[in-house]
Amino acid sequence: MKSKPSIQPAEVVREYGPFDGAAQVHGVSYDGRHVWAATGPRIVAFDPASGETVRRIEQPCDAGTAFDGTHLYQIAESRIDKIDPATGKVLSSIPAPGQGYDSGLTWAEGSLWVGQYRDRKIHQIDPETGAIRRTIESNRFVTGVTWVDGQLWHGTWEADDSELRRLDPASGEVLQRLRLPAGEGVSGLESDGAELFYCGGGASGKVRAVRRPKSLQS
Numbered sequence: 001m002k003s004k005p006s007i008q009p010a011e012v013v014r015e016y017g018p019f020d021g022a023a024q025v026h027g028v029s030y031d032g033r034h035v036w037a038a039t040g041p042r043i044v045a046f047d048p049a050s051g052e053t054v055r056r057i058e059q060p061c062d063a064g065t066a067f068d069g070t071h072l073y074q075i076a077e078s079r080i081d082k083i084d085p086a087t088g089k090v091l092s093s094i095p096a097p098g099q100g101y102d103s104g105l106t107w108a109e110g111s112l113w114v115g116q117y118r119d120r121k122i123h124q125i126d127p128e129t130g131a132i133r134r135t136i137e138s139n140r141f142v143t144g145v146t147w148v149d150g151q152l153w154h155g156t157w158e159a160d161d162s163e164l165r166r167l168d169p170a171s172g173e174v175l176q177r178l179r180l181p182a183g184e185g186v187s188g189l190e191s192d193g194a195e196l197f198y199c200g201g202g203a204s205g206k207v208r209a210v211r212r213p214k215s216l217q218s
Contacts, residue, residue: 004174005174005175005176005177006177007163007177007178008176008177008213009178009179009181010163010164010178010179010180010181010210011210011211011213012180012181012184012208012209012210013196013209013210013211014048014051014208014209015201015206015207015208015209016035016037016046016048016051016206016207016208016209017037017046017201017204017205017206017207018204018205018206019037019039019044019053019205020039020042020044020053020056022039022040022041022042022044022205023040023203023205024039024040024187024202024203024205025037025039025187025188025200025201025202025204025205025206025207026038026039026040026061026062026063026064026065026075026187026188026200027061027063027064027065027066027074027075027104027105027144027187027188027200028065028144028187028188028189028190028198028199028200028207029065029066029067029072029106029188030067030190030191030192030193030198031045031067032193033047034046034047034048034054034055035048035190035198035207036065036067036072036085037065037188037200037207038061038062038063038064038065038074038075038188038200039061039205040060040061040062041058041060041061042056042057042058042059042061043056043057043059043061043065043072043074043083044056044057045085046207048192048198048209057072057083057085057088058088059074059076059081059083059088059090060076060077061074061075061076062075062076062077063075063076063096063102063103063104063105064102064103064104064105064106064115064144064145064188065105065188065190066105066106066107066112067085067107068107068127069107071083071084071085072084072085073105073107073112073127074105075096075102075105075114077096077100078095078096078098078099078100079093079094079095079096080093080094080095080096080105080112080114080130081093082094082127094125094127094129094130095130096114096130097114097116097123097130097132098114098116098117098119101116101118101119102114102115102116102117103115103116103117103142103143103144103145103187104122104142104143104144104145104146104154104155104188104189105145105188106144106145106146106147106189106190107127108147109124109147110127111124111125111126111127112124112125112126112127113125113145113147113152114145115142115143115144115145115154116142117141117142117143118141119142120137120138120139120140120141120142121135121136121137121138121142122135122136122138122142122145122152122154122167123135123136124136136152136167136169136172137172138154138156138165138167138172139172139174140156140158140163140165141156141157141158142154142155142156143155143156143157143185143186143187143189143200144186144187144188144189144190144199144200145189146189146190146191146197147191148191148193148212151166152166152167152168152169153165153166153167153189153191153197154167155186155187155188155189155199155200156186157185157186157187157202160182160183161179161182162179162180162184162185162186163177163178163179163180163186164177164178164180164186164189164197164199164210165177165178178210178213180199180208180210184201184204184208185201185202185203185204186199186200186201186202187199187200187201187202188200188207191212194212195211195212195214196209196210196211196212197210197211197212198210
């Protein structure tokens with residue numbers, strides 16, 4: 001039998017927000033300079049060094065956020081909007097696979113990856129059409145999702161129990177677990193590509209930076 005992965009405590013190194021008085025943080029993304037947080041009525045970008053809000057895009061945003069190097073992608077109810085971050089203009093939209101029951105969103109390998117909260121799934125979808133390319137099963141509710149150094153991570157949040165989990169993308173097997181402090185939920189999730197995860201804090205209205213342990217870094 002395969003041994004269960006040990007649970008490590010997550011190291012929260014900084015908190016940001018709430019932003020503009022918003023009561024929620026849903027999706028979270030990172031563009032190499034700024035962290036983007038979906039707060040419901042608007043997407044805000046902040047400087048992770050200072051915590052200062054530097055941009056606001058007035059667009060509906062009730063779940064995951066992603067960045068492909070040029071454009072933002074934002075779940076809004078049953079669709080995913082492709083947004084020009086410079087102007088805030090919606091360039092196109094595709095159907096979200098969960099038809100309104102979607103959670104996390106990230107970009108990797110030329111695809112969008114969409115979490116399905118209660119279905120406990122992560123879909124790889126075509127960013128132009130929304131067609132599902134493949135599906136990865138989880139054994140917990142899926143909130144945020146991100147890829148870093150070829151590793152697939154997702155957030156999970158059930159009652160007061162929240163974790164960041166690394167999955168085998170082929171089998172869905174849980175390989176690593178980071179547990180957040182009791183009462184700190186995880187909504188959106190994104191990596192900075194190095195040593196930090198940015199975690200949406202749900203109804204706290206905050207984003208938390210969590211250190212990616214050195215032993216887990218490639």
